[in-house]
Amino acid sequence: MLLRSILATATAATVLLAPTAASAATTDRATTGTDQAATTTADNPTTGATAAPATAATTLAAANANPVIVVGGLIGVSIAYEPIAARLRADGYRVWIYQLPNLGFGDIRQSAQALSAYVAQVRAATGAAKVDLVTHSEGGLVSRWYVKFLGGTDTVGRYVSLGSPQQGTYVANIINFVGLGSCAGIVACQQMSIGSDFLATLNAGDDTPGAVRWTTVRTWQDELVRPVDNAVLADGATNVLIQSSCPLRVVGHLGLVLDGTTYTVVRQALADAAIRPTCFAV
Numbered sequence: 001m002l003l004r005s006i007l008a009t010a011t012a013a014t015v016l017l018a019p020t021a022a023s024a025a026t027t028d029r030a031t032t033g034t035d036q037a038a039t040t041t042a043d044n045p046t047t048g049a050t051a052a053p054a055t056a057a058t059t060l061a062a063a064n065a066n067p068v069i070v071v072g073g074l075i076g077v078s079i080a081y082e083p084i085a086a087r088l089r090a091d092g093y094r095v096w097i098y099q100l101p102n103l104g105f106g107d108i109r110q111s112a113q114a115l116s117a118y119v120a121q122v123r124a125a126t127g128a129a130k131v132d133l134v135t136h137s138e139g140g141l142v143s144r145w146y147v148k149f150l151g152g153t154d155t156v157g158r159y160v161s162l163g164s165p166q167q168g169t170y171v172a173n174i175i176n177f178v179g180l181g182s183c184a185g186i187v188a189c190q191q192m193s194i195g196s197d198f199l200a201t202l203n204a205g206d207d208t209p210g211a212v213r214w215t216t217v218r219t220w221q222d223e224l225v226r227p228v229d230n231a232v233l234a235d236g237a238t239n240v241l242i243q244s245s246c247p248l249r250v251v252g253h254l255g256l257v258l259d260g261t262t263y264t265v266v267r268q269a270l271a272d273a274a275i276r277p278t279c280f281a282v
Contacts (some may be wrong), residue, residue: 062092073137140164153210
């Protein structure tokens with residue numbers, strides 16, 4: 001059943017989504033990022049109280065906030081992230097979408113080097129000292145490697161991961177078990193296997209280096225990150241389980257970039273606000 005979910009997800013992403021160039025929505029104004037330390041909270045079993053919609057004041061604040069780069073995941077063509085990018089733009093953020101090189105099949109460390117160059121381009125284009133990263137799946141690992149080993153602690157203000165296998169996923173290990181070889185030769189899959197050398201290096205020491213504000217979001221219905229708690233970080237991160245606040249909310253792995261409740265968490269994290277997911281958000 002799990003393998004069928006993997007294959008179905010991969011097929012759907014490949015067939016339905018045509019690759020496009022990484023896109024950007026910019027304004028003429030350049031800003032500088034803030035430098036704020038991460039705060040430590042546990043999973044937020046908050047109530048389902050409705051969060052206020054974006055107001056003119058919050059939209060103005062977003063326009064003067066750090067540029068936001070949405071970092072895609074494995075097989076994550078840029079058009080797949082247009083829905084969350086559109087939400088961010090509607091809230092006033094300047095948004096770029098970063099599609100992983102070779103759709104994320106290659107070495108995650110090399111993808112992180114490419115992300116480093118992309119961040120530099122966005123900063124140069126906007127004059128911003130820092131960017132905020134909203135990441136999905138493998139993109140969260142790429143971004144963490146950039147922050148931890150490639151100087152990202154100086155250039156990233158906020159990091160938000162959606163369904164990223166921070167500690168690996170048994171799905172990658174199962175692919176080996178069912179006889180498809182070492183992740184069918186996909187380097188990134190090998191690196192996302194629980195117990196990989198890549199993850200051992202990434203997770204050694206501090207999970208949340210620097211003054212970056214770290215937030216992770218996960219869902220019980222994630223088909224590709226198993227166990228789902230492998231999507232959390234330690235050492236000062238804010239780890240949000242959607243169903244802790246909204247037990248009836250059903251959100252899959254790909255759904256994390258489409259779901260309204262998840263977006264309310266993203267918006268709150270980028271605004272350094274208390275995390276109170278809106279359970280009935282569209």
